[in-house]
Amino acid sequence: MRVLISADMEGTAGVAIWEQVTPPDLARRPAPAEYEWARTLMVNEVNAAIQGARAAGATEVIVNDSHDGMRNLRPGDLSPDAWLISGNRKPFGMMCGIDQGIDAVMFTGYHARAGTPNGVLAHTWTLWVRDVRFGDTPVGEYGLNAAVAGHFGVPVVMVAGDEMAVRQTQELLGDEVVGVIVKYGVGTTSARHMHPSRACQAIAEGAAEGLRRKDRIRPYTPNYPLPVTITLDNAEAVDLALLVPGTERVGDTSLQYIAEDGVDLIRRWQLIIAAASGAAR
Template sequence: MKAYVSIDIEGLPGIASTTMVSPGYTQYSRGSRIMTMIAKETAKALLNNGFDKVVIADSHGYMTNIDYLELPKNTSLIQGFPRPYSMLTGLDNSYDSVLFIGYHTAAGTMHGFLDHTMSGKVFAEIKLNGRRASEYLINALVAGEKGVPVILVAGDSLLRDEVSKYTPWAVFIGFKQGITRYAAIYESIGDVLDKLREGIAEAINRLRKGEVKPLVLDKPYIVEIMLRDELLGDVLETWDILERIDAYRFRYEANSAHNVLAIIELIAFIGYGVYALKERLR
């Protein structure tokens, strides 16, 4: 069996400050160490429970956070940014399952630790078919189109309800509890790792028993995005795939989750370019 593991950082235990999530910041080495430890233990647990191959996608920021030298045999690591389909690069129907580790709540979630969706700098909120959407939901739909089921999600406990609604067959592990956007509580790393190992064993048991399935929702998908910058909205207004609702909000329709994600990613990159332009206009 082969597992795909997408690992983000904001939903990991021990992460409680923006100084821990970006290279060059004062506590980034601690964040990288935690992310590496979780990645290593996840791979070991999967391999110890019957998987032959584990592919880990480093899925935060510049996507070079995990120390390659720490990973066990029979594990591959996807790193680097930008890359196609971001947190799910290379996922196809050859995988038996996908796991989302260190995932956080959607942009606009009250008390969600560092809540955002795809790009906190560009998007204030993203809705899918009228409901606030997280990276978990969008990525689960993309995986579902490949026929790959989500078997485990671990991260901010405030994500639990969304996981229970859309993929109730997936094991959920609360790594931390958001208190405010910049504060959280979490158990010791030993306790967290015990829960992770137990959760992975249970997820694999459900997979073997045929209790899991790929996520599929009715189409077309109606996506509504709220931007943080009106100038970006002015730039996007000429893109006829998008309907502008007001200064900050746009709507578009997609017939696949891949298109949902691709358009979001393109808007994010355009946004980065607009922000870079604004910095030059001084």
């Protein structure tokens, strides 16, 4: 049984502010030392998920570094029982590896969608994406990534992160998905945290339980063709995003495309984000 772990950082226990999750080379000002210990907390939670997956029968675990820059996990800190995918601009983004015969997906360090009250460091992909909807349903990264997994017939069996991330993921994918809440937001940049060692224990147990439930959890497959509506931070960003074929403006700062399947969904999403990133900010 092959497991893919999509590892983000903002949902990690102990993390609450942007400086803690910003790699030094991407910081607009000198990055504080907090990033270094925060990435250690991140890899400890990933290792806990690997441990739980192995205990429940996983024969191979692939970890995809899915946080900013996608090279936050130091290879030597990762469990030797796992493979690591690192580096940016890769196929399927946060779900790179999903096309390699995966049987189950786990999310670690996940956060809520953009604009979520009490969602710790809540955003969707970037700070300038304001809203994403599948039809009328608002989604975050958890929804985009679950749809990619669903395209390949793979269920998301466990999500670990802050309270709102877990609740939003289960609301979209179903309560059978194991949710491990490691902190509770008391604002966008503040939280009440579980102790890191307890968080890791809960994640290991959640990962094992998720695999035990695997056959009861349906892969997430929205109804295609699927209208995907994206609201950005300014009109110029939409101007640039409209260079992507198949997009149309549906508001001053919103655009839409029709995804034919999960692969089309994520590929055009990646193109739109790349194009819109050129807007003045």
